[in-house]
Amino acid sequence: MREVFSPESLEALWPLLEAPSWALLAGGTDLLVKMRAGRSDPAAFICLERIAELRGVREGETDLWIGACTSHAELICHPLVERHLPVLHQALRTLGSPLIRRMGTLGGNICTASPAGDTLPPLYVLDAVLELRSQSGMRRVPIGEFITGPGRTGLEQGEILAGVRVEKPGGRQVHHFEKVGQRKAMAIGVASMAALLRLSVDGEIFSARFAWGSVGPTVMTCAPAEALLAGKRPSRGVFEQAAAVAMAAVAPIDDVRASAEYRRRVSGNLLLRLFPEGSTLT
Amino acid sequence: MEIRFVLNGKETQVSTAPDRRVVDLLREDLGLTGTKEGCGSGECGACAVLVNGESRLSCLMLAAQLDGKALTTIEGAPEDGRLQALQEAFVRCGAVQCGFCSPGMIIAAADLLGARPDTGREAIREGLSGNLCRCTGYAKIVDAVQAAFEKLQGGPTP
Ligand SMILES: Cc1cc2nc3c(=O)[nH]c(=O)nc-3n(C[C@H](O)[C@H](O)[C@H](O)COP(=O)(O)OP(=O)(O)OC[C@H]3O[C@@H](n4cnc5c(N)ncnc54)[C@H](O)[C@@H]3O)c2cc1C
Ligand code: FES
Ligand code: FES
Numbered sequence: 001m002r003e004v005f006s007p008e009s010l011e012a013l014w015p016l017l018e019a020p021s022w023a024l025l026a027g028g029t030d031l032l033v034k035m036r037a038g039r040s041d042p043a044a045f046i047c048l049e050r051i052a053e054l055r056g057v058r059e060g061e062t063d064l065w066i067g068a069c070t071s072h073a074e075l076i077c078h079p080l081v082e083r084h085l086p087v088l089h090q091a092l093r094t095l096g097s098p099l100i101r102r103m104g105t106l107g108g109n110i111c112t113a114s115p116a117g118d119t120l121p122p123l124y125v126l127d128a129v130l131e132l133r134s135q136s137g138m139r140r141v142p143i144g145e146f147i148t149g150p151g152r153t154g155l156e157q158g159e160i161l162a163g164v165r166v167e168k169p170g171g172r173q174v175h176h177f178e179k180v181g182q183r184k185a186m187a188i189g190v191a192s193m194a195a196l197l198r199l200s201v202d203g204e205i206f207s208a209r210f211a212w213g214s215v216g217p218t219v220m221t222c223a224p225a226e227a228l229l230a231g232k233r234p235s236r237g238v239f240e241q242a243a244a245v246a247m248a249a250v251a252p253i254d255d256v257r258a259s260a261e262y263r264r265r266v267s268g269n270l271l272l273r274l275f276p277e278g279s280t281l282t
Numbered sequence: 283m284e285i286r287f288v289l290n291g292k293e294t295q296v297s298t299a300p301d302r303r304v305v306d307l308l309r310e311d312l313g314l315t316g317t318k319e320g321c322g323s324g325e326c327g328a329c330a331v332l333v334n335g336e337s338r339l340s341c342l343m344l345a346a347q348l349d350g351k352a353l354t355t356i357e358g359a360p361e362d363g364r365l366q367a368l369q370e371a372f373v374r375c376g377a378v379q380c381g382f383c384s385p386g387m388i389i390a391a392a393d394l395l396g397a398r399p400d401t402g403r404e405a406i407r408e409g410l411s412g413n414l415c416r417c418t419g420y421a422k423i424v425d426a427v428q429a430a431f432e433k434l435q436g437g438p439t440p
Contacts, residue, residue, distance in 0.1 A: 004283075004300035004346035025344075032342045033323045045301065047347060073336075077397075097412025099327055099339055099390060 027103040068107025087175035121194035124211035193270035243268035290358030300346035316356035327413030337393035356385035371430035379417040
C-alpha cells in the first residue's frame with residue numbers, strides 16, 4: 001500500500017517533497033498508466049489537485065499565466081485561451097478524448113516531456129516560460145531549455161512546475177495546429193505542427209515560428225525555415241522553400257505507426273498547408 | 283484510511299487503502315458493479331463516473347482523491363435526471379447490446395449534456411470519442427444521446 005498525500009497549499013507541499021521516491025500526481029493519466037505497465041513504482045503519491053495556487057488562468061498586462069494543474073478541459077473552455085492563444089486551444093482539442101481532457105493537466109503534459117505531447121509545439125512557438133517553484137524560491141526557464149530529451153526535464157529535487165507564462169500575442173497573426181494520426185480521438189500523433197506567423201499591417205511576414213511533434217526525440221524547431229520566411233510576402237514559392245528546409249531538418253524515427261520517410265514528408269506538408277489552404281493569409 | 287464522500291446522493295464513509303483505485307473500491311468493496319473495467323488505462327471509457335458532476339475515469343483515480351467529493355455512478359440514475367433520461371433513451375433506441383460499455387457511455391453523455399446542452403450530432407460523436415463499444419456500433423448510441431438531449435430540452439421525442 002502506498003500513502004497518498006493531498007496537501008491543500010504550497011506551504012503544506014514543501015515538506016513532502018523531501019522524499020525523493022514519492023511521485024507527484026496531477027491528473028494521473030500518464031503516471032498511473034506508466035505504473036500499470038510496470039515502468040514506475042513510487043513509494044507514495046503527492047496529489048497536487050487540491051492546491052488552488054496551481055490552477056486557473058490569470059491575465060497580466062502583457063502576458064497570461066496558466067497554472068500547471070489546470071485541466072485541458074478547463075483550458076479549452078477558457079475565454080482567454082481561446083482569444084489569445086488559438087494555437088494552444090486548437091492543440092488541446094485534439095488531445096486524447098473528453099474523458100482524458102477532464103483529468104489530464106497542462107503541467108502533466110509538459111513534465112511527461114513526450115515528443116508527442118500535444119501542448120508542447122504550441123508552447124514552443126509561443127515562447128512559453130515555465131515557472132519552477134521550490135521552498136527556496138522560483139526560477140523561470142524557457143520550455144525549450146526545460147525539456148532535455150524524451151521523458152527528461154530539468155526539474156530538480158524539491159521543485160515543481162507551478163505555471164506557464166506566455167506573452168499575449170499582439171497584432172495580425174496566424175495561429176495553426178494540426179496533428180496527423182491514425183484516428184481522431186486517442187491516437188498518438190504520427191506528426192504534428194504548430195505555427196505562429198506575425199504579419200505586418202501590409203501583409204508581410206514579420207516573423208514565423210514552427211514546432212513539430214513526434215518527429216524527433218523532443219519537439220523540433222527549425223530556425224533556418226523560420227528565417228527564410230521572415231520579411232517575405234506570403235507566397236506558395238516561399239512556403240515550398242521553407243518546407244524543403246524543414247524536411248531536411250527534422251529527425252524522425254521508424255516505428256509501428258509510421259516510417260521515418262513518411263513522417264519527414266508529413267512535416268513538410270503540414271507547413272505547406274498554411275499556404276494557400278485553410279489560409280487566413282490569402 | 284477513512285474516506286468520506288457523497289455516493290449517489292448519500293453521505294458515505296469507507297475504510298480503505300488510500301491508493302486503491304476507485305473502480306475497485308466501487309466494484310469490489312461497495313458492490314456497485316455498474317461501473318465496468320475494460321482497459322484499465324484510460325482508453326475505453328467503460329469505467330467513467332461523475333465526480334462533482336464531471337466525468338472521470340475511475341481506473342485512473344485513487345480512493346484518497348474522493349475524500350470530500352460527490353461521486354455519481356450509473357446506479358445513481360434515479361437521483362440524476364440527466365442519467366435517467368439517457369438510460370431510457372438507450373433502451374428505447376436499441377443502443378444496448380451486451381451493455382458493457384453503456385454505463386460509461388451514459389456518464390460521458392451526461393457530462394457533455396452538463397457542459398454543452400445545445401449540442402448536435404457531431405458534438406455528440408466527439409463527446410463520446412473516449413468510449414469504445416464492441417457490439418452495438420455507434421449510430422444507435424448517438425441516436426439515443428440525441429433523443430435524450432431533445433427530451434431534456436423539451437424538443438421532439440422519438
Ligand atoms: C488514453 C490516453 C490518451 C492520451 N492521449 C494523449 C494525446 O492525444 N496527446 C497527449 O499529448 N497526451 C495524451 N495522453 C497523455 C496524458 O493524458 C497527458 O500527457 C496529460 O497532459 C498528462 O497530465 P496529467 O496531469 O494526467 O499527468 P500525471 O500523470 O499526473 O503526471 C505526469 C508526470 O508529470 C509529473 N508532474 C505532473 N504535474 C507536475 C507538476 N506540476 N510539477 C512537476 N511534475 C509534475 C508527474 O510526477 C508525472 O511524472 C493520453 C493519455 C491516455 C491515458
Ligand atoms: S477501464 Fe478505465 S478507461 Fe478503460
Ligand atoms: S453494447 Fe457491448 S460493448 Fe457496447
